[in-house]
Structure formats: structure tokens, C-alpha cells
Amino acid sequence: MELLWLLLPVAAASGWWAARRNHARRDEATARSAEYFKGLNYLIDDKPDQAIEVFTRMADVDQDTAETHLALGNLFRRRGEADRAIHIHGSLIARTTLTDDQRRRAMLELGEDYLRAGLFDRAEALFRKLVDQPDHMAVALSRLIHILQQEKDWRQAIVYCDRLGQIGGESKRRQTAHFCCELAEEASARNDFTEAKGWLLDALARDPDCTRANLLLGNLAMRAGDHQAAILAFQAVERQDRGYFPEVIAPLGQCYGVLNRLDQWVAYLCAVQQRDHSGRITDALAEWLLRQEGEEAALRFLERELREYPTLLGLRRLVEIKLGRGEGAEYSDLKALHYISTQMLNNAARYRCGNCGFVVKSLHWCCPSCLQWSTIKPIPDLVMKTDA
Numbered sequence: 001m002e003l004l005w006l007l008l009p010v011a012a013a014s015g016w017w018a019a020r021r022n023h024a025r026r027d028e029a030t031a032r033s034a035e036y037f038k039g040l041n042y043l044i045d046d047k048p049d050q051a052i053e054v055f056t057r058m059a060d061v062d063q064d065t066a067e068t069h070l071a072l073g074n075l076f077r078r079r080g081e082a083d084r085a086i087h088i089h090g091s092l093i094a095r096t097t098l099t100d101d102q103r104r105r106a107m108l109e110l111g112e113d114y115l116r117a118g119l120f121d122r123a124e125a126l127f128r129k130l131v132d133q134p135d136h137m138a139v140a141l142s143r144l145i146h147i148l149q150q151e152k153d154w155r156q157a158i159v160y161c162d163r164l165g166q167i168g169g170e171s172k173r174r175q176t177a178h179f180c181c182e183l184a185e186e187a188s189a190r191n192d193f194t195e196a197k198g199w200l201l202d203a204l205a206r207d208p209d210c211t212r213a214n215l216l217l218g219n220l221a222m223r224a225g226d227h228q229a230a231i232l233a234f235q236a237v238e239r240q241d242r243g244y245f246p247e248v249i250a251p252l253g254q255c256y257g258v259l260n261r262l263d264q265w266v267a268y269l270c271a272v273q274q275r276d277h278s279g280r281i282t283d284a285l286a287e288w289l290l291r292q293e294g295e296e297a298a299l300r301f302l303e304r305e306l307r308e309y310p311t312l313l314g315l316r317r318l319v320e321i322k323l324g325r326g327e328g329a330e331y332s333d334l335k336a337l338h339y340i341s342t343q344m345l346n347n348a349a350r351y352r353c354g355n356c357g358f359v360v361k362s363l364h365w366c367c368p369s370c371l372q373w374s375t376i377k378p379i380p381d382l383v384m385k386t387d388a
């Protein structure tokens with residue numbers, strides 16, 4: 001009993017000390033939470049530098065807070081400092097105190113850091129570990145597809161696209177059709193035309209609007225000497241997307257020529273011209289008239305056409321025919337005009353991305369700038385126009 005009385009002051013002191021410690025912890029937690037919201041507010045106000053300052057301070061004070069480290073790493077990555085982000089997320093993963101969920105999130109973020117730093121093999125290894133985790137499956141698949149596309153591993157990319165489709169993720173129909181076309185081009189380069197055709201039919205089954213598949217089917221048929229099949233494939237390109245028609249004008253004309261059906265060729269060209277006037281069709285028609293009916297017929301057609309639909313390509317063809325005659329006092333003026341229009345056309349961008357506006361001189365099925373598929377198309381008259 002005496003001992004109890006003796007212990008009472010100790011218990012009171014220990015109670016007082018515990019209460020004080022709890023109070024101090026509460027104060028600390030409140031301060032940490034206030035700092036956290038301060039950091040978040042900076043983020044909302046789009047002030048990443050101040051947010052980084054706050055989160056770095058918090059991370060220094062409290063080494064155990066995974067959320068702070070995750071946020072800080074993301075901020076560094078967004079600011080373009082991928083190596084600092086890699087360091088923060090990498091050290092986080094090395095901790096033994098993380099929950100499974102926190103570890104997977106840190107792995108996902110580290111994968112994004114590696115992607116940003118261009119370390120594709122490391123990013124791929126991390127995303128492959130996450131691809132079976134329900135919470136992160138869609139993101140991991142989508143990142144893996146991006147990486148495999150860079151690595152030109154089209155077969156595996158198709159497998160992941162299909163898997164993404166099965167779990168209800170973003171549809172990759174257009175993309176997978178292009179991957180099939182890539183495989184068809186590889187097979188075609190090895191002279192394996194049966195495999196190439198198989199991939200192209202697969203591309204059309206995945207995306208019936210895949211103009212590239214029909215264009216390649218037309219080329220394959222031409223190589224096999226089946227010009228009738230080639231005509232059907234090239235004409236399908238016009239039905240799928242008129243924007244790509246300039247790409248098939250030359251081979252189509254060649255096929256009709258081999259089959260000695262030039263009347264049908266010109267009738268077809270005129271029908272397309274009715275639907276969509278473009279300098280490239282005008283030029284092809286003028287060339288046909290020049291060969292079949294002579295200079296007068298071609299000039300009459302061009303003068304009539306250019307009055308209604310002026311194009312630089314048509315103008316150059318007109319000047320060329322007049323120059324060919326080599327007559328008149330205006331001969332040197334015509335030469336100058338021909339030179340200027342040729343220079344303009346040679347320097348003109350031939351293709352433009354409808355998504356990001358990137359202009360190039362040759363056709364890319366995947367835009368090098370925005371990485372979208374089927375967005376780069378021929379500029380109909382080789383002269384940039386405003387959209388207004």
C-alpha cells in the first residue's frame with residue numbers, strides 16, 4: 001500500500017508527460033497537414049517551384065511520409081528534372097516500410113520518370129511488373145504500348161493493345177491496324193508476299209478505314225502483276241479517305257496504262273475531281289490530255305480549270321506547255337514564271353499533320369511530333385492555305 005502511495009506521483013508525472021507528448025504529436029501532425037495543404041495550394045495555383053520548396057522541407061523533416069515523396073518526385077519530373085525524380089522515387093521503393101499499394105504507385109511513378117529520361121528498357125521492366133495489377137493495368141499497358149512502338153516491336157504491341165481493349169481501356173483499333181501494316185512492310189521487304197497480304201487483311205479487319213492497308217495491298221498486287229486488283233485497292237483509298245488520294249494517282253494511272261484502259265482512267269479522275277478539286281488531279285488530267293489529245297486540248301482545259309480553281313500546280317503545268325511551244329515575245333517571262341513556280345513547289349511542304357500542324361516533305365504514317373497515327377496527309381496543292 002505504501003508502495004502504491006509512493007508510485008502515485010510517478011503515475012501523475014508520467015500521465016502529464018504522456019499527455020504533453022500526445023499534445024506535441026497533435027501539434028506536429030497539424031503543422032504537417034497545414035504544410036501539405038500549403039503545397040497543394042501552390043500546385044492548384046500552378047506554382048510548382050513554391051510547391052517543390054514546401055514538399056522538400058516536409059520530406060527533410062519527415063523521412064517516413066511516402067505521399068510527400070511521391071508528390072515531390074512527380075513535381076520534379078513535371079519540371080523536366082527526371083534524374084531527381086528517379087532518385088526520389090527510387091529511394092522510396094528501397095524502403096521496407098512501404099505498403100504494397102504505395103510500392104506499386106512508386107514503381108509506376110519511377111517508370112514514368114524513366115520514360116521521361118528516355119531509359120526505355122528500365123521503364124519497360126517496371127511496367128511489365130505492374131501489368132497484372134488490376135489498379136495499374138490500364139496505365140502500364142498503355143505505357144508499354146508506347147515503348148514497344150518506339151522499339152518497333154509491333155507483334156508484342158498488338159498483344160498489349162488487344163489486352164487493353166479487353167479490359168475496356170482506350171480503343172487502339174487505328175493504331176493496331178498500323179502495327180499490322182508495319183509487319184506487312186517488313187514481310188514485303190523479305191519478299192514474303194503471302195505473309196504481307198495476311199497482315200494487311202488483318203489491318204483492314206481491325207480498322208476498315210485503314211487507307212495504308214489498301215495502299216500497300218495495291219502495291220503488292222502491282223508487284224504480282226495483278227493490275228486489276230491493284231486498281232480496286234487504290235480506288236478503295238479514295239472511298240476511305242479522299243485526303244490520301246494524291247498518293248494513289250501515279251500508281252493508278254500506271255495500272256490503267258498497263259491494262260490499256262486510259263479512257264476509264266480519265267473518266268474516273270473526272271469523277272473524283274467532281275467530288276474534290278485539287279491541284280494534283282488537275283495536273284494529272286492535264287498530263288493525260290496532253291498525251292492523248294495534244295497541247296491545245298490541255299491548254300483549254302487548264303485555262304478553264306484555273307479560272308475557277310486556281311492552283312500553283314495547274315499554273316506551272318500551263319506555263320510548261322506554253323514554254324514547250326517556244327513561241328511568242330513572252331517566252332522569257334514564261335521561263336521566269338516557270339522557274340519561280342518550280343522553286344515554290346520544290347520548297348513547299350508536301351504533307352501536314354491535321355492534329356498538331358507539323359509539316360514534312362514525305363509521308364509519315366505516325367506523326368514524329370505528336371505521335372498520332374494517320375494524321376499526316378498530303379497537302380492537295382502543295383501550297384499551305386489558311387483554314388478560314
Ligand SMILES: [Zn+2]
Pocket residue numbers: 353354355356357358367368369370371372375
Ligand atoms: Zn502531329
